[in-house]
Amino acid sequence: MAVHVNPPVFNENGDRQTGGFFPGIFVSSFDHKFICRNCHRILRDPVQSQCGHRFCRSCLEELLVNDAVVLCPACLEEQVEEHDVGQLSVHEVFPDNAVKREMFNTPACCIFPGCTWKGRFKEYETHERSCPFKQVACALCAQPVTDGHIEEHRRSECSERHVTCDHCGCTVIFSRLKAHLETCEKLPLTCEHCGKGNIARDTLKNHLEQHCPKRIVSCPMGCEDKFQQDMFASHLSLLMEPHLAWTVQKLVELEIAVGSTSAGSLPASSLTQVMGEIRKVEKKV
Ligand SMILES: [Zn+2]
Numbered sequence: 001m002a003v004h005v006n007p008p009v010f011n012e013n014g015d016r017q018t019g020g021f022f023p024g025i026f027v028s029s030f031d032h033k034f035i036c037r038n039c040h041r042i043l044r045d046p047v048q049s050q051c052g053h054r055f056c057r058s059c060l061e062e063l064l065v066n067d068a069v070v071l072c073p074a075c076l077e078e079q080v081e082e083h084d085v086g087q088l089s090v091h092e093v094f095p096d097n098a099v100k101r102e103m104f105n106t107p108a109c110c111i112f113p114g115c116t117w118k119g120r121f122k123e124y125e126t127h128e129r130s131c132p133f134k135q136v137a138c139a140l141c142a143q144p145v146t147d148g149h150i151e152e153h154r155r156s157e158c159s160e161r162h163v164t165c166d167h168c169g170c171t172v173i174f175s176r177l178k179a180h181l182e183t184c185e186k187l188p189l190t191c192e193h194c195g196k197g198n199i200a201r202d203t204l205k206n207h208l209e210q211h212c213p214k215r216i217v218s219c220p221m222g223c224e225d226k227f228q229q230d231m232f233a234s235h236l237s238l239l240m241e242p243h244l245a246w247t248v249q250k251l252v253e254l255e256i257a258v259g260s261t262s263a264g265s266l267p268a269s270s271l272t273q274v275m276g277e278i279r280k281v282e283k284k285v
Pocket residue numbers: 019020036037038039040041043044055056059
């Protein structure tokens with residue numbers, strides 16, 4: 001009987017606890033009675049009901065999980081007379097060791113891609129547990145991964161693995177790293193005004209306000225102009241005369257102020273400041 005289904009995926013801590021074996025493990029045709037009437041896979045730990053139908057033990061337990069007695073799904077499927085429909089109950093099933101023994105010698109193979117194991121069904125279950133080619137669902141991202149590769153997957157491939165942000169050192173889930181970088185305070189950025197790179201996001205504001213040579217400043221020499229900070233020298237040289245005239249005027253105002261106040265400590269310091277600025281201009285010119 002040819003059954004073509006994708007290979008099963010196990011949960012990460014080993015065995016597929018419920019349901020039967022994948023039918024593809026039987027190399028040749030096999031008796032229909034080896035099939036569970038609930039999951040339609042190869043019986044695992046077979047039990048037989050009063051009505052003669054076989055189920056995996058886990059399948060029966062699953063069927064009876066909410067009710068003490070359940071109508072046999074196989075009887076219903078076969079549309080037997082209403083009064084012949086079997087009732088499933090934990091007390092009226094028995095382990096089917098006869099069919100289990102029959103199954104034991106059936107030639108089997110491993111169905112996981114890449115595995116070449118062949119043997120008898122009796123040994124298959126043990127092989128299945130340790131097969132490195134077995135597909136397991138990653139506990140973090142639920143993707144099927146080869147069992148032998150799960151460690152590597154979790155370390156360097158899983159979209160839900162924890163990674164450390166290179167910039168701020170925070171632990172971030174890989175799939176959210178991109179979103180994290182949108183707001184990471186330590187992400188190095190490039191100033192779009194001056195082109196300076198490697199400025200951490202949380203210092204960019206300070207750069208723009210205090211250090212960027214392209215920031216707009218007001219003329220410290222008192223004219224009304226605003227210009228990029230790195231244009232200060234050319235601003236001064238272009239407008240040298242008005243700046244000098246303004247400086248001289250300031251000086252005169254200060255002299256008046258000094259002359260008209262007895263103490264004059266503040267104007268004196270302002271005077272020093274203006275003199276300093278004149279010297280700066282002279283140097284630049
Ligand atoms: Zn089953």
